[in-house]
Amino acid sequence: MISVTTESLLKPYISLNEALLNTPEENKENYKSYINPNLAGMLSLLGFDKSFTRAEGMKVWDSEGSTYLDFLGGYGALNLGHNPPKIYEAIDKVQHFPNILQVSMNGIAAALAKNLAIITPGDLQYTFFSNSGAESVECAIKMARAATGKSKIIYCQNSFHGKTMGALSVTGREKYRTIFKPLLNDTEAIEFDNIEKLESALKSRDCAAFILEPIQGEGGINVPHDGYLRAVRDLCNHYDTLLIADEVQTGFGRTGKLFACEHEDMVPDIMCMAKSLGGGVMPIGATITNKNVWKKAFGTMEKCLLHTSTFGGNTLAAASGIAAVEEIFNLNLCEQADEKGKYFLLKLKNLQKMYPIIREVRGRGLMLGLDFDDKNKVLKKVSNEYLGALVAGELLNKYKIITAYTLNNPNVIRLEPPLIVNKEEIDYVLNSLENILKYNKSFISLALGSTKNLISLPNRLMRRSK
Ligand code: PLP
Numbered sequence: 343m344i345s346v347t348t349e350s351l352l353k354p355y356i357s358l359n360e361a362l363l364n365t366p367e368e369n370k371e372n373y374k375s376y377i378n379p380n381l382a383g384m385l386s387l388l389g390f391d392k393s394f395t396r397a398e399g400m401k402v403w404d405s406e407g408s409t410y411l412d413f414l415g416g417y418g419a420l421n422l423g424h425n426p427p428k429i430y431e432a433i434d435k436v437q438h439f440p441n442i443l444q445v446s447m448n449g450i451a452a453a454l455a456k457n458l459a460i461i462t463p464g465d466l467q468y469t470f471f472s473n474s475g476a477e478s479v480e481c482a483i484k485m486a487r488a489a490t491g492k493s494k495i496i497y498c499q500n501s502f503h504g505k506t507m508g509a510l511s512v513t514g515r516e517k518y519r520t521i522f523k524p525l526l527n528d529t530e531a532i533e534f535d536n537i538e539k540l541e542s543a544l545k546s547r548d549c550a551a552f553i554l555e556p557i558q559g560e561g562g563i564n565v566p567h568d569g570y571l572r573a574v575r576d577l578c579n580h581y582d583t584l585l586i587a588d589e590v591q592t593g594f595g596r597t598g599k600l601f602a603c604e605h606e607d608m609v610p611d612i613m614c615m616a617k618s619l620g621g622g623v624m625p626i627g628a629t630i631t632n633k634n635v636w637k638k639a640f641g642t643m644e645k646c647l648l649h650t651s652t653f654g655g656n657t658l659a660a661a662s663g664i665a666a667v668e669e670i671f672n673l674n675l676c677e678q679a680d681e682k683g684k685y686f687l688l689k690l691k692n693l694q695k696m697y698p699i700i701r702e703v704r705g706r707g708l709m710l711g712l713d714f715d716d717k718n719k720v721l722k723k724v725s726n727e728y729l730g731a732l733v734a735g736e737l738l739n740k741y742k743i744i745t746a747y748t749l750n751n752p753n754v755i756r757l758e759p760p761l762i763v764n765k766e767e768i769d770y771v772l773n774s775l776e777n778i779l780k781y782n783k784s785f786i787s788l789a790l791g792s793t794k795n796l797i798s799l800p801n802r803l804m805r806r807s808k
Contacts, residue, residue, distance in 0.1 A: 366393035366405050388731055389739045397424035400763055402744065410742045411767055415758040418559065418591040418709070421618035422669055423760035429621035432665035439657045451655035454663045458630055461600060461667060464609030468636040470629045471655035475590035475616035476504025478627035479553070482586045482612045483508045483526075484649055485631055486551035488639035490584060493527075496543050496552040498534040500750055502560030503553060503588055503614075512553050514561070515750045534558060535566040537573045544581035551584040551612070556602035559591035562751030563704045563711025571606040584611040584635065590627075591709070594618040595670050595761050598680030598707030605706070611635050621666035622760075624659040675761040682763060683707040689772050690757075697779040701753075710757040711748065712775075730755045733778060741774035 356364075364372070370391060374382040385391050394410075396403040400423055402410045412424065422429070436450060455469040470481050487493055497503070497512035504510065510519055511526035519525060532539040540552065556571055558564040578585040587610035592602035596618070599605055603613070612635060616627040631639070640646050653659075670676070687703065687710060694700040701715035714729040730747035734755055737743040748754045759767070 369393050388735045390735075399423040399425075400760055400767055408742060410738070410744050411759075411770065412744045413737075413757050413759045413763075413771055414744045414746050415708075415760050416622060417617070418596055418758055419617040419620065420622040421594050421596060421675060421761045422622055422666060422673075423762045424622060426621055426623070426666075426669060428665050428669045429623045429662050432621075432661040433623070433658055436657050436661040441657045442653065444652070448655055448657060448660065450657050450664070451660040454660045454667075457664060457667055458615070458628060462613055462630055463601060463603055463607070465632045466609070466613055466630045467633050468631055470649065470651075471660070472616075472627035472629070472651045473625045473653050473659070474504070474627045475588075475614065476506040476509040476627075477651065477654075478590060478614035478616050478629045479503045479509040479512070479586075479588060480506055481627075481629040481649055482553065482588075482614050483512065483551070485612055485629065485635060485639045486584045486586060488645070488648065489635045490550040490638070492548055492550040494549045495526075495529045496540070496549050496583075497529060497531055498554060498558070498561075499531045500534055500558060500561035500564065501531075501553070501555055501588075502558070502750055503555075503590075534561070534564060535570055537570065537577065540574060541577055541581075544577055544583050547581055547583075549581070549583040551586050552578055553586040553588060555588045555592065556605070556608070557592050557597060557706055557709060559709065559756070560749035560751075562713060562748045562754040563709060563756060565704055565706055569606070571603060571608040575608045575610075578611075586610060586612040586614065588614045590614050590616045594666070595675040595679050596707055596709050596758070598676060598683055600670070600676055602706070618670075619663050619666060620659060621662045621669070624662040626659040626663055627654070628663075670761075673762065679707040679761045682761075682765065682768060683710065685765065686710060686757070686768050686772075689768075690775075693772065693776060693779065696776075699779060705757075708757075708759060708761055708763070711754045712757065713751075713754045715753065728752045733775075736778045736782075737771075737774060740778070741770075743771055743774055 370382065393405040394402050395405050400411055402412050402424065404410065451471060458469050459467050472478055472481060483495060486495065495512055497514060499514040501512065501514040503513045505518060508526055510522065511529050513519065514531050530543055532543050552574065554574060575585060587603050589601050589603065593615050594600065603610060612629060612631045614629055619628060620626040640648055683706065687705060690703040690710065690712065694703050699714060700712055702713040704711045704713065714733065730753050734745045734747060737745050745755050745757060748756050
């Protein structure tokens with residue numbers, strides 16, 4: 343047997359035990375040298391270069407023993423908080439099962455699929471398992487094309503569905519797309535929350551599907567007007583187009599319902615899930631559809647293996663999924679998100695009235711966004727739209743609160759804490775925000791007062807994001 347030893351490699355191989363003992367500086371150096379030098383630079387400049395060594399529930403600890411409150415929630419992957427014990431218990435229970443054995447019918451994955459059919463809206467029935475949000479979208483696009491025999495996919499401006507080539511082709515941010523063109527052909531972007539624009543796009547009746555986030559996450563936490571989701575459903579029915587709901591970020595209680603579609607009793611033909619389905623521990627993606635679509639897309643012996651994934655439906659991820667959903671119900675997290683979200687939103691709107699630097703407060707449940715706007719044109723130009731990052735930097739460095747801006751809209755800070763957050767923690771964030779706004783009436787003083795002077799950030803870095 344060949345074993346990799348320190349001696350047998352040109353550069354010393356780092357054992358896990360050694361990696362655990364690495365200093366923060368060694369970690370930073372390895373990240374910079376072997377993962378992404380520019381991202382490392384940007385994180386350092388913004389003060390996001392802590393070495394985090396422990397996490398539990400709402401809290402994260404750095405190597406110096408400081409405690410932070412996590413109001414970012416893993417971009418929606420941590421509805422249960424960090425390292426929920428129930429998920430590790432589930433993993434323990436199946437640790438002696440084969441984790442990956444494709445030539446078998448995995449009973450744990452089948453049980454999770456049955457559960458998903460029960461908890462998702464309407465007649466959604468068959469689930470394809472993958473490993474991420476983008477993969478769940480890839481599957482949805484292929485399903486829609488295979489089921490309809492049509493190729494056109496309509497998507498929304500400002501949408502975010504992932505960065506693999508298919509998902510990127512229906513993601514509405516030019517910055518992420520340009521350099522990779524040509525993307526998937528026959529896709530068309532329309533305005534979000536505009537039913538007339540959707541109707542004119544669908545009229546040609548040549549569309550396989552319309553893909554939609556019921557609430558846009560990375561676009562800046564955009565909630566459509568009441569009635570939009572139902573109107574979308576009706577139009578898709580009328581023009582014979584499949585409706586794909588991307589619930590990757592909105593799913594599993596985040597918006598105050600188990601799925602955001604339920605706010606309007608909207609039943610999609612295909613639904614994408616990921617993030618919190620893994621309980622914040624295991625990567626998992628899932629695409630569920632109804633019998634009719636499944637039958638047309640993959641419903642023969644010849645077609646049933648058209649789309650596959652090596653790790654999709656592995657035992658550990660499926661067991662985590664079963665436990666995650668159970669825990670969301672046991673802890674009443676949908677109700678909690680609804681109740682705490684209403685409280686948080688109200689208080690944030692009060693802040694907005696006092697500080698016009700907050701242009702708008704938006705969101706539903708515990709998926710909230712603060713849209714910042716500095717009237718000062720000079721700073722606006724210098725900071726190149728990264729006003730949200732300034733506030734996020736202050737929250738982190740002065741108040742030990744973790745937040746981040748939304749990917750498509752860097753002026754928006756997202757507040758998406760784990761759904762287990764308590765009122766005192768919400769109040770602490772509100773007070774901290776108020777302190778920041780009180781002492782920084784404009785972003786000029788914020789930028790100048792920042793521990794890392796963001797005005798000095800090279801434009802090169804400012805143009806980058808995650
Ligand atoms: N869809 C939505 C709505 C998302 O918010 C995201 C990620 O933020 C994705 C898809 C992509 O998920 P992943 O990063 O797991 O590929």
